[in-house]
Structures are given as C-alpha cells and as structure tokens.
Amino acid sequence: MTTLRTPGPTIGVVGGGQLGRMLAEAASPLGVEVVVLDPTPDCPAAPVVRDQIVADFDDEAGIRELAARADVLTFEIELADQDVLERVSEDSGTPVHPKPSTLRTIHDKLVQKRELEDAGIPVPPFRAVDDADDIRDAIDDYGAPVMLKARTGGYDGRGNVPVESKGDAEEALESVAGPAMVEAFVEFEREVSVIAVKGDDEIATFPLGENIHVDEILRETIVPARSSEAATERAYEVARDVLEVMDGRGVYGIELFQTPDGEILLNEIAPRPHNSGHWTIEGAHSSQFEQHARAVLGWPLGSTELRSPTALANLLADVEENRDAQLRHVDRVLETPGATLHWYGKRQARPGRKMGHVTVSGRDEDAAVEDLLETARELEDAVTFRSQ
Amino acid sequence: MTTLRTPGPTIGVVGGGQLGRMLAEAASPLGVEVVVLDPTPDCPAAPVVRDQIVADFDDEAGIRELAARADVLTFEIELADQDVLERVSEDSGTPVHPKPSTLRTIHDKLVQKRELEDAGIPVPPFRAVDDADDIRDAIDDYGAPVMLKARTGGYDGRGNVPVESKGDAEEALESVAGPAMVEAFVEFEREVSVIAVKGDDEIATFPLGENIHVDEILRETIVPARSSEAATERAYEVARDVLEVMDGRGVYGIELFQTPDGEILLNEIAPRPHNSGHWTIEGAHSSQFEQHARAVLGWPLGSTELRSPTALANLLADVEENRDAQLRHVDRVLETPGATLHWYGKRQARPGRKMGHVTVSGRDEDAAVEDLLETARELEDAVTFRSQ
Numbered sequence: 163m164t165t166l167r168t169p170g171p172t173i174g175v176v177g178g179g180q181l182g183r184m185l186a187e188a189a190s191p192l193g194v195e196v197v198v199l200d201p202t203p204d205c206p207a208a209p210v211v212r213d214q215i216v217a218d219f220d221d222e223a224g225i226r227e228l229a230a231r232a233d234v235l236t237f238e239i240e241l242a243d244q245d246v247l248e249r250v251s252e253d254s255g256t257p258v259h260p261k262p263s264t265l266r267t268i269h270d271k272l273v274q275k276r277e278l279e280d281a282g283i284p285v286p287p288f289r290a291v292d293d294a295d296d297i298r299d300a301i302d303d304y305g306a307p308v309m310l311k312a313r314t315g316g317y318d319g320r321g322n323v324p325v326e327s328k329g330d331a332e333e334a335l336e337s338v339a340g341p342a343m344v345e346a347f348v349e350f351e352r353e354v355s356v357i358a359v360k361g362d363d364e365i366a367t368f369p370l371g372e373n374i375h376v377d378e379i380l381r382e383t384i385v386p387a388r389s390s391e392a393a394t395e396r397a398y399e400v401a402r403d404v405l406e407v408m409d410g411r412g413v414y415g416i417e418l419f420q421t422p423d424g425e426i427l428l429n430e431i432a433p434r435p436h437n438s439g440h441w442t443i444e445g446a447h448s449s450q451f452e453q454h455a456r457a458v459l460g461w462p463l464g465s466t467e468l469r470s471p472t473a474l475a476n477l478l479a480d481v482e483e484n485r486d487a488q489l490r491h492v493d494r495v496l497e498t499p500g501a502t503l504h505w506y507g508k509r510q511a512r513p514g515r516k517m518g519h520v521t522v523s524g525r526d527e528d529a530a531v532e533d534l535l536e537t538a539r540e541l542e543d544a545v546t547f548r549s550q
Numbered sequence: 551m552t553t554l555r556t557p558g559p560t561i562g563v564v565g566g567g568q569l570g571r572m573l574a575e576a577a578s579p580l581g582v583e584v585v586v587l588d589p590t591p592d593c594p595a596a597p598v599v600r601d602q603i604v605a606d607f608d609d610e611a612g613i614r615e616l617a618a619r620a621d622v623l624t625f626e627i628e629l630a631d632q633d634v635l636e637r638v639s640e641d642s643g644t645p646v647h648p649k650p651s652t653l654r655t656i657h658d659k660l661v662q663k664r665e666l667e668d669a670g671i672p673v674p675p676f677r678a679v680d681d682a683d684d685i686r687d688a689i690d691d692y693g694a695p696v697m698l699k700a701r702t703g704g705y706d707g708r709g710n711v712p713v714e715s716k717g718d719a720e721e722a723l724e725s726v727a728g729p730a731m732v733e734a735f736v737e738f739e740r741e742v743s744v745i746a747v748k749g750d751d752e753i754a755t756f757p758l759g760e761n762i763h764v765d766e767i768l769r770e771t772i773v774p775a776r777s778s779e780a781a782t783e784r785a786y787e788v789a790r791d792v793l794e795v796m797d798g799r800g801v802y803g804i805e806l807f808q809t810p811d812g813e814i815l816l817n818e819i820a821p822r823p824h825n826s827g828h829w830t831i832e833g834a835h836s837s838q839f840e841q842h843a844r845a846v847l848g849w850p851l852g853s854t855e856l857r858s859p860t861a862l863a864n865l866l867a868d869v870e871e872n873r874d875a876q877l878r879h880v881d882r883v884l885e886t887p888g889a890t891l892h893w894y895g896k897r898q899a900r901p902g903r904k905m906g907h908v909t910v911s912g913r914d915e916d917a918a919v920e921d922l923l924e925t926a927r928e929l930e931d932a933v934t935f936r937s938q
Contacts, residue, residue, distance in 0.1 A: 163878060163879050163880075163881055164879075164880045164881050164884060165876050165877060165878050165879075165880065166875075166876070166877040166880055166891075166893050166906070167874075167875065167876050167877075168874075168875045168893075168895050168896055168897045169592075169597075169895075169897075170893065170895070183578065184579075186578075186598065187575055187578050187579065187598075190571065190574075190575050190597065190598045191572075191575065191890070191891065191892045191893065192891060192893060193893030193895055193906075195597045196597075204557075209557075209578065209583045209584075209599075209600045210574065210575075210578045210598050210599075211597075211598075212597045447887060447888055447890075447911070447913075448890075456884065461881075461884060462881050462884040462885045464884050464885055464886070464887070464889075465886075465887035465888065467887055467913070469857075469858075469911075469913075470857075486555075486556075487554075487555065487556045488553050488554070488555050489553060489554040489555075490551060490553050491551050491552075491553075492551075492552045492553065492554055493551055493552050493849075493850050496552060496844065496849060496850040496851075496852045497850045497852050498852070498853075499835060499852070499853035499855055500835055500853065501852075502579070502835075502836075503554075503579065503580060504579045505554050505556075505558065505579065505580060505581030507556050507557075507558070507581055508556055509556045509557075518554070518581075523835070523857075525835075525855070525857075526914075526915055527914055527915070
C-alpha cells in the first residue's frame with residue numbers, strides 16, 4: 163500500500179530542462195521531491211526543484227551524487243548515458259526507470275527498429291547504411307524519396323535527411339556524418355502519438371493525439387486525433403506492443419504514422435514524457451508528468467482519461483539570432499478562457515527553440531478540436547520573442 | 551503589455567506553508583519565481599521554491615531580505631506584521647499586495663466588522679466587549695446563544711466561543727483571554743464562500759462554494775453551492791462590495807452565511823488564497839493560486855470559470871498525539887478517476903491538523919455534486935495517519 167510521507171520520496175532526474183521542470187510541478191502535490199542533474203547552472207527546472215547538481219549528463223561522479231540523494235533515478239533526455247546509469251545503479255542500489263537497456267535500444271535507431279520489427283511492431287521498411295550504395299539500393303526497393311537518418315543523436319528532425327534521388331545519396335550521407343540507416347518515406351495521412359505509461363504491473367495509455375509538424379518540428383498537437391475508431395484502436399494496440407519491448411517503468415512517447423488506408427506504422431519512441439503529451443496537463447485527469455512520477459515510484463497509475471478536447475501550440479523562438487528570452491504580448495493568452503500558458507524558463511531564445519507552449523482546453527466535452535486549434539494558433543501568432 | 555522573461559518576476563511570500571507551496575506550484579508555469587520567509591526550517595513550500603529565508607513572520611531584517619529579492623511582496627498568513635511590511639515596503643520600494651492597511655483592518659475582527667458595516671456590507675449584529683455585561687446585553691438584544699470572538703489571532707474556529715446563557719458570560723470571557731467582540735449567532739442554512747480576486751483594474755469571482763464545517767473546522771467544500779440563483783447572485787454582490795473595502799491586489803477568501811430565507815451575511819474575510827478555494831486547482835480554468843500570482847503582479851486575471859462540479863475534502867490528521875506525518879492507504883485515492891491528491895509536506899501530524907486535501911472533479915459538466923462529495927468522503931475515510 164502506498165504511503166505519503168514528509169519528506170516524500172525523491173526522484174533524481176538526469177536533465178533539468180522543461181521536462182524536468184514540469185515533472186517537478188506535477189510531483190509536488192504528491193509530496194514527491196525532485197533533484198535534477200544538468201550542466202547548465204540554473205537550468206529551467208532549478209527554481210522549482212529541491213536541488214540541482216551541476217554536472218554533465220554523463221558525469222559519473224555527478225550521477226553518483228544524484229543516486230545517493232534519490233529513491234529512484236530517471237532521465238528526461240536521451241543524452242543520458244546508459245552505461246554510467248547502469249553502473250551507478252548497480253553500485254548504489256538506486257533503481258533507474260526506464261531501464262538503461264531501454265535507453266541503449268532507443269539510442270541507436272537501427273537497433274531500435276530491428277528490435278521492434280522482431281517483436282512484430284509494424285515499422286516502415288528500413289536497412290542499415292554502410293555506404294551510398296545502400297541508399298541507392300533502398301531507393302530501388304522502396305522508391306524515392308527515402309529518409310536517411312543518423313543512427314544516434316538526432317532529435318526534433320535533426321539528423322533526418324530526405325533523399326530525393328540516387329544522385330543525392332553521397333551528399334546526404336556526408337551531411338549525416340556518422341552511422342546511418344535509411345527508411346522508406348511514409349506517405350502518411352497524419353502523424354499521431356500515444357503517450358503510454360508502464361507501471362509496476364499495469365499499463366495505461368492517454369487518448370490519441372494528432373501531431374502537426376512544420377519543418378519536422380512539432381508545432382501543434384490536438385486531442386482527440388481525427389482518426390477513425392479503427393485506426394485509433396490500432397494505435398493503442400501498437401503502443402501496448404511497444405511497451406512490451408521496453409524495459410522499465412515510466413512514460414513513453416510513441417510517435418506513429420497513420421497511412422491513408424488506416425494502417426499504423428511506428429515512427430519513433432521517446433522513453434520519457436514527450437512534447438506531444440504536454441496537453442495532458444490540462445486535458446486529462448492526470449498529466450504525463452504525474453504519471454511518470456507515479457510509474458517510476460511504482461505507485462498506482464490511476465486515470466489517464468480525457469477531460470475535454472484540447473489543442474496545444476508550441477511557442478518557438480521567432481528570432482533570427484540568439485537573444486535574451488522575452489515573450490511579448492502575452493495578455494491575450496492570459497485573457498482567453500480555457501487557455502493556459504507554460505513558460506519553460508530558458509534564458510536564451512535561439513532561432514526555432516521551444517520556449518514554452520499554450521494549451522487551449524475545451525469548455526465542455528463536445529468542444530470541436532478544430533476550433534481549439536484555431537484559437538491556439540491565434541494565440542501563438544499573437545506573441546513574439548522579437549522586440550519589433 | 552505583459553512580457554514573460556527568464557528569470558521571471560519573483561514573488562516574496564511571508565509564510566511558507568501549504569498556501570505558499572501551492573502558490574509556487576501555480577507560479578512556475580507562468581515563469582514566476584517564489585521566495586518564502588518562514589521560521590520553520592524546510593517549511594512545506596521549501597522543496598518547490600527558489601529559496602526560503604528562515605526568519606519569524608515579523609522579523610524585519612528577514613522581510614528586508616525578502617523585499618530585496620522580490621518584485622512584489624505578499625503573505626499567506628495573517629500573522630504577517632502590517633507595520634513591518636509597510637515600513638519595509640516604503641524603504642525598499644517593493645510593493646506589498648494586499649496592502650498592509652487591509653491586513654490591519656482584518657487583524658482586528660471588531661475593526662473589520664465596523665468598516666464593513668460602514669460600507670454597507672450585511673454583517674450579523676455585533677458589539678465590542680469590555681466586560682461580561684456586554685455579553686449579557688448582547689444576549690438580551692440578539693437572543694442566546696451569542697458568539698464571543700477574540701478580536702485578534704483566531705483561526706480555524708480558535709478564539710470563537712459560543713455563549714449559551716448569561717451565566718456563562720464570565721467564563722467565556724476568561725477563556726478568550728484578550729480583547730473580544732460578540733456577535734449574534736446566525737442560524738444559517740449553509741455557509742458559502744466566494745474566492746474573489748482584485749486585479750489592477752478588474753475584479754473576478756470564482757463560482758460559489760458551499761462549505762461544510764465540523765467542530766468549526768472546514769471539512770469539505772462543494773462547487774457549485776446548492777444555493778438558489780438569487781442567493782448566489784447576492785453572494786457575488788456582497789463579495790464585490792467587500793473587495794471595494796479591501797485595499798490592494800490579490801485573492802480574498804470571503805466566507806458568508808446564507809440564512810433560510812436566502813439572506814447573505816458576511817462571516818469572515820481572509821486576505822489571501824483560502825482553504826475553501828483549493829477546489830479551483832482542478833475545478834476551474836485557473837486556480838486561486840494562479841490568480842493570486844497574476845493579481846499581485848498586476849497581470850490580467852483571465853478566466854475563473856467552472857470546469858466541472860467539484861468536491862474537496864480536507865485530510866486532517868486523525869491522530870491522538872503528535873507523530874511523524876505518514877498518510878497510509880492512499881492507493882484508492884490514486885486509483886479513483888477524477889480524484890486528485892494534494893500533500894502539504896508538513897513533517898508532523900498533530901491532532902486535527904490540515905495535512906493535505908483530496909479533490910474529486912466531475913467527469914462532465916452535469917456531474918452531481920452530491921455524488922462527488924460522497925466519493926470525496928469515502929476517500930477521506932479510506933486514508934489514515936494512524937499506524938493501526
């Protein structure tokens with residue numbers, strides 16, 4: 163039986179960015195404390211956590227200190243080092259969730275896709291790339307374009323290069339600069355994602371979200387997704403199968419392609435709360451961050467039910483060059499009923515950087531998600547990081 | 551126009567109890583930082599605020615330090631000293647909201663009632679008490695019982711003594727031990743409260759809550775209150791009139807009596823977020839804590855609309871003597887759809903002490919508040935601070 167205490171359990175988090183910050187916001191009402199490890203002094207999570215250990219994500223001494231202060235370790239960035247985490251966890255006896263083995267699988271997109279395919283998860287056709295010939299062979303087999311991906315280190319579309327023709331193969335491979343894989347380009351009708359939670363002996367899924375990307379960066383998420391019932395059910399089924407492959411408790415962001423004929427194919431997995439799940443803070447009865455805290459502690463997961471249809475728009479820095487973070491004209495966001503502003507506490511606005519988000523929740527269950535999306539976009543357009 | 555920045559503005563809060571903690575939880579998504587001053591090392595707010603200054607609530611040096619670190623000062627307990635706050639604010643240039651003059655009015659229940667009566671606010675008949683004769687005169691005029699109240703320092707019903715007959719007057723007066731006042735005992739049908747917000751040039755009210763007290767301690771709040779439309783409208787009207795008397799921005803908890811014929815009489819005012827407003831965290835589109843942060847900063851207030859009917863049950867320590875705070879059997883709370891647990895981070899469970907609360911939110915707009923109350927009570931009964 164779960165018992166609340168003071169002081170409560172402490173979650174040690176590798177990474178203190180916005181995900182660590184929102185985790186801390188959600189952990190506090192449960193009496194759960196958070197300590198983060200992050201190399202940036204006064205990182206986004208710092209003002210609302212018990213403490214920040216200033217150290218690199220793979221700094222073993224720092225992670226040992228984190229383990230000594232925590233009841234469980236987790237991570238909010240894939241830059242966490244699975245070997246260091248595994249070693250520290252074994253030595254300290256502080257568990258890590260999700261497991262470092264999961265991080266190892268996910269770190270290398272080729273290994274990830276192979277393991278998922280072996281487990282019967284539908285993935286787009288893919289192959290390893292040793293040289294440009296492999297890309298050209300892929301174009302022969304899958305048709306152009308194909309998607310060349312760095313096997314490690316990519317995020318927000320970085321490290322992903324579409325290859326339009328065989329003649330572009332060499333250049334594309336050089337631009338990736340490292341081990342690569344190639345995938346068939348999926349002509350999807352929409353991208354959707356399932357925020358799924360693996361608990362102690364239960365799993366839970368949040369309602370299906372539909373993601374709207376521009377230039378491969380997630381701009382908006384709407385919930386519920388405009389998918390058919392069959393496609394939605396299939397997405398949950400795939401998500402549950404994915405969780406079977408993942409080792410360790412926690413929240414997983416599972417990005418999926420939905421094809422015009424309703425087929426669901428896995429795109430990518432994040433072994434942590436995900437940008438496309440931020441809508442859960444207002445839109446669901448518990449948030450992905452609360453679920454992550456519950457899961458890594460081995461507590462009951464509870465309800466992930468939809469509260470009302472919700473649209474989320476990311477606030478990306480609309481600047482040409484780096485500058486101090488100042489978001490102007492937020493009055494309209496603050497004044498709009500059902501709109502909620504989330505500021506990530508980053509000091510510097512860099513071109514295209516995610517600085518915060520706006521959620522617009524329906525005022526009842528029957529709110530039309532298109533209307534909410536329209537409002538979210540209007541609010542996103544009303545604010546700016548520029549000084550003008 | 552409001553601008554978000556990193557670091558954001560800092561609110562300096564006198565008091566670091568659960569109200570300071572929930573304020574910090576609500577301030578973070580707005581990029582607003584919180585520093586608290588509290589004499590208890592590692593007070594409830596400590597794990598989620600930027601910093602705690604360990605000092606007594608009226609410690610002038612401590613409050614000067616707080617003012618130096620803050621953009622605006624506020625308080626979460628009436629034990630804040632109005633004179634010190636006024637002096638420090640004048641010297642430092644850091645504003646205080648609500649104004650110390652409001653605290654001065656509210657500190658002395660007799661002064662408070664006089665000012666409110668002068669402003670045309672309906673209050674129960676009352677008078678000053680210099681000696682037991684004044685109590686006996688009150689019984690002659692208002693009928694028995696009457697309510698004897700300490701003019702200063704009372705809260706949660708402490709310092710309130712019902713006097714059943716003239717023969718009890720002496721003893722009652724001795725038990726209050728200090729300046730007192732006496733009020734007619736109001737035969738109310740229900741106690742309700744309006745959480746009202748005074749902004750820069752606007753005011754807002756949350757939907758009317760109905761409060762259920764046992765032994766003069768607030769046990770449960772349900773929203774919407776089961777009041778008639780006319781009584782509800784009258785409560786908002788009285789609340790708005792009360793805000794006219796109060797000086798300075800912020801959230802005010804306005805407790806009212808509703809008589810069987812629908813009359814509304816003022817009971818008490820708290821110049822801060824109030825226990826009877828904790829339901830707003832889940833039940834409204836913004837919480838009283840977010841509203842307090844916005845108000846003291848002079849930001850737009852936004853929507854205080856109901857999201858769905860909600861019941862709140864306080865978690866009082868069901869212990870016979872002081873012991874370490876451990877709340878057992880919380881699984882059922884964690885597992886119940888629509889239920890949310892709030893832990894205040896107090897280290898010690900003292901008999902009857904408020905240690906946390908449970909909110910049960912309706913899964914749609916039409917949820918019956920009686921059903922929600924029943925669930926909240928079941929959950930309250932399921933948990934315990936006893937070891938058994």
